[in-house]
Amino acid sequence: MNKKIYQRYLETSVYTYVGMYKEFVLSLPDDIPSIGMLVCDQITHPSMYFTEPSPYLEDTYFGKFASYPKHRFKNEDELYITAVAMIAGILRLDETGFTKGRDVTKRITVSCRQASVLFSAILKAKGIPCRSRAGFMDFGDAGESYMEHWVNEYWDFNKNRWVLADVDGYYEYEQRFGYSQFEFTAPEVCNCLRSMAWYEKKYVK
Numbered sequence: 001m002n003k004k005i006y007q008r009y010l011e012t013s014v015y016t017y018v019g020m021y022k023e024f025v026l027s028l029p030d031d032i033p034s035i036g037m038l039v040c041d042q043i044t045h046p047s048m049y050f051t052e053p054s055p056y057l058e059d060t061y062f063g064k065f066a067s068y069p070k071h072r073f074k075n076e077d078e079l080y081i082t083a084v085a086m087i088a089g090i091l092r093l094d095e096t097g098f099t100k101g102r103d104v105t106k107r108i109t110v111s112c113r114q115a116s117v118l119f120s121a122i123l124k125a126k127g128i129p130c131r132s133r134a135g136f137m138d139f140g141d142a143g144e145s146y147m148e149h150w151v152n153e154y155w156d157f158n159k160n161r162w163v164l165a166d167v168d169g170y171y172e173y174e175q176r177f178g179y180s181q182f183e184f185t186a187p188e189v190c191n192c193l194r195s196m197a198w199y200e201k202k203y204v205k
Helices: 003-008 019-026 032-042 055-062 083-093 112-125 187-203
Strands: 130-137 147-156 161-165
Touching: 019 083, 019 112, 032 112, 083 112, 112 130, 112 147
Parallel strands: none
Antiparallel strands: 130 147, 147 161
16 A cells, blocks of 8 residues: 555544553554454444344343343434543443453444444544445345445555455354455445445545
């Protein structure tokens, strides 16, 4: 990749700047699948509180959704807009760090946009070019409806190309992180990328 472009995707914004948490972020694992799984383990997607609880997901990942504190919002997107805010919120709930297998009482409840921003921030801080991307995705609805969805692309220096990753925490992640570098080829994610490409071609000059 052209060095000028490479540097562009290492730059941060107010959203992806980790600030005082730089040392903490650098202490996280360096391999990208482990980072992705850790991000998933710190968050719960708001949709989980508005659908019938899955006993499998509760037993395997989240604990009982009914234990989620009643005083907390079931969508905290507006509380955690930046990477710094998200890291602070996660550590406030459990100061031991980014831990595996947190139950819902110790997770922040944010959607795919926030998950994508946090993942981008961590990779940028570690010197890995990364970008958040948004599009529309069919979540197994046979094309009847499409919803906004945010994912990431990071630069793989060995393959010399962008690799797609999805770190949203709304379902079991083994299916996503079982791939080498958890690269996505699923049709619904490819459709999400196509919608991004159409938008960029039409509106982004």
